[in-house]
Every structure is written in C-alpha cells, then in structure tokens.
Amino acid sequence: MNWIGETFTSDVGWGHLKRLVDIGNRMAGSPGEHEALTATRDALDTLGARNAHVEDFGIQGWIRGSSRIETADGVVDCIALPRSPAGTVEAPLVDCGDGLPDDFADADLEGAVALVSAGVPDYYDRFIHRREKYYRAVEAGAVGFVFRNHASGCLAPTGSVGTDADPLGPVPAVGVSREVGARLARRHAGDTVTVGVDCETPRAESGVVRADIGPDTDRAIYLTSHVDAHDIAEGAVDNAAGTATVVEIARTLLDRDAALDRRVRIVCFGAEEVGLQGSKREADLIDPDDIQAVVNCDGVCRGRTLQYYTHGFDALTAAVERVADRFDHPASVRPTQHPHSDHWPFVARGVPAVLVSSDDGDRGRGWGHTRADTLDKLERRTLREGAILLTALVDDLASTDRMPRRDPDDIAADLDAQDLAAGMRATGDWPFSTE
Template sequence: MAADPLTRWRLDGAIAAELLADTGLWRDFNDICDCGGRLSGTESEKRAFALLRERVKAASPANSGRSIPVPYGGWRARKATLRLADGSHPACHAPCHPLVRSIATPAAGLTAEVIDLGRGTPEEFEAHSAEIKGRIVLVRHELMFAAGTIHRRRKYDAARAHGAVGFLIAGPLSGHVVAGSSGRQAGDGIPALGIAPETAARLARRASAYPTVTMTIETEESPAETETLLYDYPGKTDEWVVLSAHVDGHDLAESAMDNGTGLASVLAVTRALAPRAAGFRRGLRVMFFSVEEWALTGSAQYVEALSAAERARIALNVNLDSVAGSPNLAALSSGFAGVEPFILGTAEANGLNVRTVRPLMTNSDHANFAQGGIPALRLVAGFDDPAANLRVVLTPADTRDKVGQGELRMATLFTAALVAAACNADPAEAARWRK
C-alpha cells in the first residue's frame, strides 16, 4: 500500500502530546494580559519583554538570544477631548481616544465642520472631494480581518490628500471608542481621534449645515527606542524558518486577542520545538517584534537590514497575530501561490479546517517579509466573520475573556505542525513556496 502523502505534514505524536499537556500556554497568555495593553514606549511594553525573556530562558537556558535595537519616533498623548456643538446646551464633550502618532492641535483646539463619509471608500472620497477641504472627515472602522477591508491608514491618508484638517474614526462597539495608528511616521499630519458609534450618529449631516466640533489633542514627541528579540535554534543547514509575533498593543485594555494570543502560542511552540531543532533540516528562528501597531516598524527595520543572501536563507515566515477569539483559523499566504498547498496539506494531515487567503494583506509583520521576497504567511482567527470576538480588537473590549482555551490550543497545534513541517520540507518543496 502506498504511503499516505500527507504524512510529511503530520505533527509528530510526541510533540502534539506535549502541546496538549502544556499548562504554560494558558498561564503565559494570562501573564501577558496582566502586563497591560503594551503600547510602545510604556512600562507595560517593558514588562512584556521581560516576561518573554524569562519564559524563553526557562525553555532553553543556554540560549540567551539577542536584542536588536529599534529606533522609532516616540509619541505620547497627554490630553484629548472632543467637544460637540450640536445644539445641546451646553455643548458636550464626547468620549474619544487619540490615534497613535496623531499630531497635536493648537492649544485652543481645532474647531471645524464635520463631513461624514460613511465607510470612507475611495469612491466616497472622490464623490465628496469638493466638500472635504477645510473640514474634519468622519469615517467608520472596519473589521480588519476581512477581504476588501479598507484600513484606517488608507482613509487617513485620503483625508489628508483631499485637504481635510482633522480625522475622526468611529468604532464598531456601542459605548466604546476605538484605538489604532494614524500611520504617520513624522512630519506633517492632521489631528486624529477614535470615537464611539453613538458620537458618530450625533454628527450626521443636516440639511441646513454640517455639524461642528472642537478637537483638542496635546502630545509629546521625541526619539525613542524599543527592541526586537531574536532566538536562533540551528538545524542541519544554514536555512531558517522564522516564527514571529508582535509584542506591542494599545492602551485601551489588555490587547488580549491582538496579540497576547500570538505571543503565548509562540512561547508554547518554542518549548516544544526548540529542543528538537538540531535534528531539523532548517533551523528555527523565533522573533518578537514591537512597534507593529506603528506601521509595522520593527519588522520593517529587520527585513530592510538583511542582505540578499540572508533573505534567501529564510525559507518561510510564520507570523502569529490574533490567532484566537474564534474557532475559525485563516492563513493569509501573501500572494505566494506555492505556499497554499503546504498550508492546506498541513491542515488536512492534522485534521483541521483552515481557510487560505492569497492576496497580500499588509496588516501585520508578515507583510514586510513578503514584500522583501521572503515567503510569508499570517495566521489569524475569525477572518471574514463579523460576529467573531475579533470584531472588538482595538477597543476596550479586547480582553482575555474573549479567548477560549480550546481556540488558543488549536492554533498552537497548527502552528507547531506548520513550523515543524517547514523546517523539514525537502528543497524542492521549499523552492515552490517562492512562486
């Protein structure tokens, strides 16, 4: 009888048993959440890095890893208010949250009319192009893990390009504001706030006039530095499979799904695979990036610094970002058609149903690897599911109670299967991933 062709992708039974019995997975997830939201530049982020060092050291005491400095434009919001002049007496202040790297307003605030562009599609911007200049643009936050999503940074850039003086984005969850990055790196920009859907409803255009608001944002900006942690577990050749997750989050809650889930899963996979890496064809490189929420800065600097030869030695990047909060997993294969059979074969071999999404989505660190010519995928839960708990990412509701232990363990088992299979794939198969 012919051998099962899926055998080469099946996770070794001993490794699977270890992962199923690993109580550290749930402990690590809760301890990461205890660190807080992990906004870059805060003590919360520093506590998370210290925790990761401690846990990796416990798994592999002889491997101290290395820290790669990551300079970036430091930013902190000191104050943010949004005052509505909508006919109420007196005018009220609405809940708001400054987007990361928003510029400050004048000390007295920015007062202007608001134009509501709904979802904020390119077509909506174009249709209202004559009305945007000198006004504050209001758009809606979208489910980030979906085909056709228009990222807030694209909407922010469109508002600037059309001459808007400010930017408001309404979150998806009643009673809650929304966080996120403006995408601005340095220099010019427009003030940007996340607001609640109820506030957006109050800013509906009237027949007689546009509503008026006053935005006030006070910020501090100065050069800052964070780090990327890298741990190498060499295999039999000089090639690598990179397993990555981002550390940083936002200060509204615990950043539990995004990305406490990915960090806990990487730690568990490291515990299981690192002791076995010497027997793999390719080595395992474990990486923890930061300032991911700030336009993927940490991973961008890492990939840009790699030589052509170093990039060629990385066979695959498996990036974990928001891998629980739904039982449904998707793998974003970043335009690499040759990676999809490998993903689907690994899922089938291990009794899992995983969706693949081919177009490159630049919504996490895998995008920098892919744009650098390195095959890369992102695992994410709840893709294209507006009812999944992932819908509350970037709001104060991104807390640990949204994550099921079974969801996190399933994502971890699949990650281990992908990484182990990638580390042992024959050269011909790995060559297909680059196509």
C-alpha cells in the same frame, strides 16, 4: 505523537499570555513594552532556546494625553489615535460614511473635519485600512479626522496614523464609538465642531526578541509575532495571544521527540502597531536568502479556525493544506496579499511568508483596538489547538526543500490586481519601484 497530548495540556503559552496582559500598557516605546519584550526573552530562555536576547532600536514615541470633541451640545467622548499630532482645529463636520475612495471624492472636505466609519460594507471587495482612510481625507483637504467604530458596544477604536517618512500624522485624529459617531452624523453633520488632541512625542526605544531552536543551519524558518499593543487595553487578542502561541510552539518543538530538519528563528517584534517598525528593520538587516519561510502569528486566538494568508506562494498554500488534511481540521486559506502585519516586509522582498490569524466570520477587528481586547475573550483550548497546528506547519516547512521565491514585481502586480496598490501609495507604504 505524545507531543500533541502534551501541548493540549500545557499551560506554558497560556501562562505567558496572562503574563503579558497583566503588564497593562504595552504601547510601542513604553516601559510596558520593554517589560513584555524582556518577559518573552526570559520565557524562551527558560524553555531552552539558544541565545535569547532583546535588541533595542529607536522609534518616534507617542504618549497619550487628553482629547476632546466639542459640539453645540457639549463635549463628547473620544480617544486620540496614536501618532496624531497635538493640536486643536475648529471646522465643519463632514460625514464620509464608510470611507470608500468614492466617499472622499464626493465629499467637500477642504478645511473640514472628516467623520469616517471603521467598517467596510460587505459588498465592497477589499478591506480598507484606517490609515488609508486618514490619508485620503487629508489629501482631500481635511484638517481633522474622527474615526467611528462600526461595532456596537460604546467602544471607541484606536489605531495609529503617520508614515515612515513622517511618523506623526499631519492633522489631529480621534476615535469615537459607533454610538457617538451615529449621533455626531445625525445631529452635527455640517456644523462647526472642535477637535483637540494633547500628547507628548519624545524619542523612544522599542526592541525585538530573537532566539534560535533546532540545528544551526544557514537558512531558517522565521516564527514571528508582535509584543506591543495599544495603550487603552490589555491587548489580549492583538497580540499577546500571538506571542503566547509562539512561546507554546517553541516549547513543543523543543520537547517533542522528532528532531527539526532546519533552524527555527523566533523573532518577536516591538512597534508593530505604529507602522511595522520592528519587522521593517529586521527585514532590512537580513539577507532574504537566509530565510526559508516566515510564519507570522497575529490574531490567532479570535476563533478556532485558523486563517492563512499565503500571498501567492503556492508552496505555502500546499503546506497549510497538508497540515489541515493531516489533522482533519478546517483551515481558511487566502492566497491574496495582506500588507498589514509583520510578515509583510518579508513578502515585499519576495520571501515566502504566511500571516496566521483567525477566521471568525468578522471582516473587522472584533474586540481588537478597543478597551474590550481583554483576556476573558479567549480560551485555552483555542490557543492549544492553534499551537498544535502551527507546530506541524513549522515542522513541515523546515523539512521542505528551498521554498521558491517570488519576484517583487509580481507581488506588486498582485497588489494592483487586488485593488490594494492605490491605498498603499496613499499611505506612503508602497515599497516597490514600479508605478
């Protein structure tokens, strides 16, 4: 059990976290993202992982220019949402409140600019993703989209639009702070406003880091994270912390006395923030039967209680509960579907996959996707505790017999039952043949 004490005093993961946030802009397809991929490869190689390498792949690039909202009172602060098209629209501003499906049905958005909150009220039974709100507004006839933060602090939110089929969204989209959004709704709902976005959209290259540890077995545990971040901040929580945790877990698994029963493949994706491009590509390349299970770390250091989405895979839920009982540590287990991170392309193929994040009591993103996603929000203790628990989870899954798969049709049925299917269809993210 010496590995627990060593992990609780290790600075390998925290050091890698600092390395990533100090890069600055890690936007998908940017030089900073490539630097982060290379740094992660080098960290894994230094630890002794086998065949650590970066494999590049092409994506639709997006480079931020200027953006603006003009009202009768003047220009207000905003930032463009990545993969918004360049363009300027002049149209009436319509306040769509929280952006629930009924809000769009009730609003007259034909030829209008939609103003939509990033939040979801507590009484509503599911989270509604930004892209669902964007495409519901477009479907209702909106020619522009203004996404207002639900959290206080004068922080405009970012987050991509676009689909796999059409990587650039159809209408200009910008984010504004909660305070600016409230002022727009109060003073300018119904007024004509101008929304403009300038950007460049070249072809670009992202990549994926791969490395192996443990015995060279046919079937592997996939330990994953994403390396990219939005260009407006350090991307500390989302998701430098996830990749740093993966590096710390790799160190622990390589250094501890007990041998792994199964190969662990470490995969750190690029281009997650622009539609899960890296993980979708990886899932297409891999035979699902070669994967024992996927453990995906995304947002793991926001709070000390880890949150596990297990997607109806009972064996994953059981493994998480065994580890929680072993360490007498709280765990927030959610067996529901969560189609918004790099585990999802594997779940959609019936592969057991768990998304590991944090349960900090906030239904939203917290500081994520704003300029405030910075290193000072995180603690070494939280990263170290998470790495200990997830090392134990990976080891547990590696020693388990073949994990039962789920029929993708059953995953699709879960999405319908949990009121997620309609939103995924609206965003072009429905991967199943069922209607």
